[in-house]
Amino acid sequence: MVFSRVMAAVLGGYALSSAFIILLAELIPGTLADAVLTATLFSFAIYTAAIIWVFSVRTATLAWGGMLFVTALCYGAAQLLKMLGGAA
Amino acid sequence: MKDNFRQSMAWLHTWSGLYLGWLLFVIFLTGTICVFDDPITRWMQPEKQEVEAEQDQMLPLAQRLQALQHGQQFLQQTAPNSHFWSISLPSQQRQYVRVGWQDEDKKFQREKLDFNTGDKLKDETVRDTEGGHHFVHMHFELHAGDTGIWMVGAATIAMLVALVSGIVVHKKIFKDFFTFRRNKGQRSWLDAHNALGVLTLPFLFMIAYTGLVIFYSFYMPAGVLANFDNRQSYFAEVFKRPPHRDEQHVAASVLPLGPLLEKAEQRLGREVSFMSVEHPGDLSATAAASGKINDDYNKNRLLFLVGGSVMFDAVTGQELDTQMPETWRGSEALKIQRVMNNLHRLFYADYALKWLYFISGLAGAAMMATG
Numbered sequence: 001m002v003f004s005r006v007m008a009a010v011l012g013g014y015a016l017s018s019a020f021i022i023l024l025a026e027l028i029p030g031t032l033a034d035a036v037l038t039a040t041l042f043s044f045a046i047y048t049a050a051i052i053w054v055f056s057v058r059t060a061t062l063a064w065g066g067m068l069f070v071t072a073l074c075y076g077a078a079q080l081l082k083m084l085g086g087a088a
Numbered sequence: 089m090k091d092n093f094r095q096s097m098a099w100l101h102t103w104s105g106l107y108l109g110w111l112l113f114v115i116f117l118t119g120t121i122c123v124f125d126d127p128i129t130r131w132m133q134p135e136k137q138e139v140e141a142e143q144d145q146m147l148p149l150a151q152r153l154q155a156l157q158h159g160q161q162f163l164q165q166t167a168p169n170s171h172f173w174s175i176s177l178p179s180q181q182r183q184y185v186r187v188g189w190q191d192e193d194k195k196f197q198r199e200k201l202d203f204n205t206g207d208k209l210k211d212e213t214v215r216d217t218e219g220g221h222h223f224v225h226m227h228f229e230l231h232a233g234d235t236g237i238w239m240v241g242a243a244t245i246a247m248l249v250a251l252v253s254g255i256v257v258h259k260k261i262f263k264d265f266f267t268f269r270r271n272k273g274q275r276s277w278l279d280a281h282n283a284l285g286v287l288t289l290p291f292l293f294m295i296a297y298t299g300l301v302i303f304y305s306f307y308m309p310a311g312v313l314a315n316f317d318n319r320q321s322y323f324a325e326v327f328k329r330p331p332h333r334d335e336q337h338v339a340a341s342v343l344p345l346g347p348l349l350e351k352a353e354q355r356l357g358r359e360v361s362f363m364s365v366e367h368p369g370d371l372s373a374t375a376a377a378s379g380k381i382n383d384d385y386n387k388n389r390l391l392f393l394v395g396g397s398v399m400f401d402a403v404t405g406q407e408l409d410t411q412m413p414e415t416w417r418g419s420e421a422l423k424i425q426r427v428m429n430n431l432h433r434l435f436y437a438d439y440a441l442k443w444l445y446f447i448s449g450l451a452g453a454a455m456m457a458t459g
Binding site: 017022031033045056 | 099314
């Protein structure tokens with residue numbers, strides 16, 4: 001149980017942070033390189049917050065679910081924005 | 089996990105501390121020592137003649153040109169097909185040419201040469217030591233290359249988690265800070281842990297976060313990889329430098345570097361202290377001449393600015409790119425990253441601030457040990 005939760009924190013949290021910065025880079029104005037760099041600078045705070053959250057919820061399943069859901073949400077939103085941006 | 093948030097955080101604080109505290113302790117202690125890496129090196133080489141000068145001065149142009157010629161000759165013979173050459177020119181404190189190159193195994197090699205004769209310098213008078221720099225490598229990669237960098241990164245994230253959970257655990261943070269019960273065994277250790285932790289809390293957050301930020305593109309490449317073909321094209325845009333020239337696999341010899349150095353000095357209005365050549369022997373070869381860094385200018389400035397550089401086509405001698413001394417080149421967000429880098433590595437600091445970092449670092453290490 002603890003092992004699953006640690007994995008949710010380490011791997012799930014990393015995936016979530018990665019997806020989050022991809023989305024953030026789409027939202028931050030300015031040049032692409034600036035947006036990517038700024039988003040990446042936030043990533044360590046996101047990662048920390050994600051790990052804290054994983055260890056605060058009631059069950060490991062919920063922790064995994066939360067990580068995967070937010071990761072998918074961020075990544076999906078980023079792709080959507082990219083598509084819209086590409087079309088416009 | 090547990091019944092409430094605080095209990096979960098207490099559990100997390102305890103176990104992340106127990107598992108990774110020992111590693112963090114090593115990173116913290118060596119990092120603290122790194123504040124004084126140069127003085128340690130000097131201490132380990134007492135036989136070295138110190139030139140008492142705040143600012144190291146470059147040797148005159150004629151001697152540097154001679155040094156450059158010997159350096160280039162050596163590299164041409166030793167590593168004609170290397171990917172990268174570097175030549176550091178002699179100054180008053182370092183009266184030799186230091187050449188570096190990437191060998192066939194992509195390992196970086198270096199050698200010191202006599203700048204008058206070009207002979208390899210086996211300096212008998214000053215012992216060979218990495219000195220204080222040993223601690224720098226221990227601190228960020230544990231002498232284990234990329235694996236070590238990942239381990240340090242993981243430990244640092246755990247440290248941020250431990251800091252946040254630690255704050256949650258200590259609801260009476262102000263009162264706890266002033267509590268110290270002597271000779272109460274475990275209780276005393278915990279009081280010391282709390283006092284030291286609270287005292288250095290801002291420093292601990294800053295040093296952990298900025299440490300991660302130094303390696304941001306290594307630790308968190310997702311944003312870069314999702315938006316750029318590769319890291320090189322990303323860095324070209326962030327640093328606003330001309331795109332990397334790919335190897336063409338057409339043999340071409342590198343021009344004598346001397347005239348390029350003189351041209352660069354005229355352009356920059358500054359002595360050149362360092363030259364490098366990328367892809368020597370290939371038609372795509374470029375040579376860069378860097379101006380001497382102005383230490384006085386950078387003192388007490390958080391945004392470190394280099395001494396300028398001129399880039400040439402190393403085959404034709406054509407000037408490709410110029411950055412003037414003490415000017416900023418790069419994207420706006422990069423400034424933030426560079427300042428955070430500087431906050432961690434203290435290029436700007438004088439001795440008072442270095443001692444403050446040193447003491448905070450020791451207090452942080454003691455906090456981990458008492459916890």
